[in-house]
């Protein structure tokens with residue numbers, strides 16, 4: 001085995017460090033599988049004096065100058081793991097323009113500039129791979145681009161943020177507060193450097209934009225995704241869900257309705273306890289795909305963390321190395337060959353859960369029901385449980401029949417100013433085929 005494929009690694013943090021460990025610890029087996037040796041030659045860091053002790057033992061060169069990697073003719077693959085949009089996007093472009101193949105796990109860049117980068121990579125006949133960008137260690141990008149390429153995909157529904165799934169699990173099963181659950185997820189290396197992207201649903205929105213683009217062959221960006229996070233979920237919503245036979249999950253949901261168009265959303269959803277996604281807990285992610293030929297398929301695994309994500313990134317590195325050996329780079333294109341329309345809000349339908357704090361007196365329910373009726377929203381069930389504030393306030397939980405997103409938005413605006421409604425505490429979609 002003569003050939004060695006050499007890597008320039010940008011960033012040596014959680015995932016970058018993991019890639020170095022996996023490529024070194026499993027090097028013999030990887031070389032046999034890839035058909036060549038694979039070596040990290042140079043790592044771009046910001047501060048050469050700040051190297052992590054577990055990485056220092058490997059024989060690798062470090063630089064704080066990107067040009068050392070771009071201008072090194074021995075380096076054929078640049079692996080971008082610095083995160084965030086800038087300067088990561090510019091570094092990826094520079095690598096492609098210098099004739100390098102690129103591997104990244106950066107969904108922030110992909111969700112904003114995916115199409116432009118796919119086009120640049122195609123022009124350069126370079127490989128551009130990003131298995132780690134969605135679902136951490138779960139194979140989902142390659143399945144969508146290759147294994148399921150024969151299908152027309154109609155929907156994707158997934159738990160695609162490990163931090164929030166970990167938090168919701170700890171809040172549901174162990175009664176942890178929101179703040180404690182977040183602190184644990186950060187300590188375990190699941191959260192983004194700014195965890196608001198996790199809890200506000202932005203990280204999941206970037207991922208659903210990437211997945212839906214590949215699944216529906218049309219470029220979607222973060223701006224095309226409607227986003228709601230878990231920051232308004234309270235312990236009592238989780239309890240109500242349990243009483244109703246549901247669990248609360250933050251889902252990315254994308255659908256392709258040939259008549260009305262594409263919908264792409266991230267929001268907390270009440271799922272029946274027997275739904276396959278309901279039992280996906282902790283940092284696990286799962287993506288549930290429906291294709292016309294394959295039917296339903298679910299991909300599950302660890303959605304964040306050093307080693308699972310390194311596993312995905314290294315799978316890309318091995319794939320690109322094989323393509324280099326066989327002179328077959330650039331063979332899998334991005335498939336973004338259509339420009340599909342987005343579904344208008346009056347055609348996007350869902351069942352909804354409302355938790356309202358209302359004045360406790362006769363006629364309140366009638367006032368709320370007429371607000372809903374004005375928006376053609378019909379009520380499937382109502383529960384009044386907690387009476388509080390010395391009997392002057394009550395908590396109402398309402399589940400609606402299928403309502404359009406437009407009706408939901410308009411009814412919310414009215415409820416927020418209705419004198420008998422003291423607070424709209426939370427709103428969630430309910431994905432229940434029985435409703």
Ligand code: NDP
Pocket residue numbers: 010011012013014015016044045046047081082083084087105106107108132133134136189190191192193303304305306309
């Ligand atoms: P970290 O913040 O742990 O690591 C990023 C590293 O890049 C840090 O060491 C940082 O250095 C370095 N860095 C940042 N900017 C530069 C720069 N301009 N030049 C050189 N080095 C730089 O992030 P992660 O490893 O967690 O994430 C990396 C990527 O992987 C991100 O795109 C993330 O979204 C993605 N990802 C992460 C997952 C996870 O579970 N962590 C899972 C899936 C994807 P310094 O220490 O000096 O700031």
Ligand code: HSE
Pocket residue numbers: 133134135136160161162163164190191192198203303304305
């Ligand atoms: N912060 C992300 C998550 C990392 O929690 O899922 C994986 O992309």
